[in-house]
Amino acid sequence: MTHTFDEAAISGVLGHMNDDHRDDNLLIARAFGEPEAVSSTMTFFDGDGGDWQATLPGGDVRELRVAWPGGSITERREVRREIVALYDAACERLGLEPRPHD
Template structure:
């Protein structure tokens, strides 16, 4: 059964990703939105199975893109960061981009 995070966790993670990691959102959407010409993206949600992004495409339309957590299902808020970092790293690998170091 999919774990659902509380409103506080959702607000905190989404606020951080959309406020501080807009470029990472675009990379993830480009890498996991195969076939979409992504020009912008925001993270719109997540649960224990993965994250979702709303991508703006080059033609002005939008598409929802889902990506499963690389490490498998999660249930704890600290695991979200680990899995988003893993998605970012995988996105860079798929796109042939050198990932920045993680603190």
């Protein structure tokens, strides 16, 4: 059964990703299914992966589900690790140098 995070965890992660990591959202969308995306917003996550909305040229919006690279998770602290891994994998797929992580 897929782990569901509480509303505070979901709100906190989505706020952080959509306020502070818009470019990362776009890289993830482009690398994992929507290469023509012009913007992307993280909309949800659970223990199996994250969901993004990718906006394409012309305004069409596509839903995108990306599984966590390390497999299913159950703790909030694991979310950051998996999003960082997605970002790194997105950079690799797109031939970009990832920035260092704290």
